[in-house]
Amino acid sequence: MRSTGMGRPTPAGRGRPFAAVAAVAALTALATVCGCTAQPTDGDGGHRSPVHISVTGTTPGTPGASRTPAGSDDKAEPGRASPSVAPAVLWAPGDTGRDVRELQAxxxxxxWLFDGPTGTYDDLTEEAVKGFQGKRGLPRTGETDAVTWQRLRAMTHEPGRWELYLMGGQPAAAPDPRCLTGRVLCVSKSSRTLRWMIDGRTVSTMSVRFGSQYTPTREGVFNVYWKSRHHVxxxxxxxMPxxxxxxxxxxxxxxxxxxxxGYAGASHGCVNVRDEAAVAALFAQVRNGDKVVVSW
Known part of the structure; x- marks a missing residue:
């Protein structure tokens, strides 16, 4: 034992009780000011934070860009429950692209839809979505949100390539090498397209269909030998305009x-074009003697 010089002896190495209390109080005050006090936990050692729940859709392949409602905020106000968030809108009138084709297919x-797919979210698509939503007790917005999309996917199969392009519009295949010189009607059976090409440059492209297995369209290199505007x-x-x-x-x-x-039918061997304005413009440019290449 040693004397502190202030009365009762204190065990060696124990320190001063009053000084320790004062130091702890000072540190506690400093921690409070600095915002370093311990936070309540959720039971697994992590800090609690506001939970924001949103519904998003997933699609096979390449989904369209999800949208969030304008002005949405994922920060909850202290002491108040987080507001519910409406399902994200995936596609809406005016949108275009491959994903809209899948929706239409x-x-x-x-x-619910009998035209297309066109790849454009038009008024017919909007009405079809409204009908589908109303039948299932969903809000009839005409916009395809995540819930609507998930319900539709559950009832349908993944569309094949020709279901997506039933009415045409598919990307053209690379031109056959025989199409790269001169004036050529370059026809591809694999992509069901016709390119009008001059000296290797594509002037226009259009969707086409061919004959059935019983009346196939012949493949090879040919020449235009006769034009008939009002042919029957x-x-x-x-x-045969x-x-x-x-x-x-x-x-x-x-x-x-x-x-x-669309492709629900077939020709008797001819190369059919569905866009009248496009084939009219083509007819005006093509001359007798121009080359025709039909390839797979």
């Missing part, structure tokens, strides 16, 4: 049936 599968088939008694003949009775021409039914 799936709506066709459940008989003598064999099938069917109109803007006909450009290249192999026997086979021609590139406009098809009313293709315009109405």
């Amino acid at each position: 799936r709506l066709r599968q459940v008989a 088939s003598t064999l099938y008694d069917s109109p 803007y006909a450009m003949f290249f192999s026997g009775g086979q021609a590139v021409h406009y098809s009313y049936d293709f315009a109405a039914r």
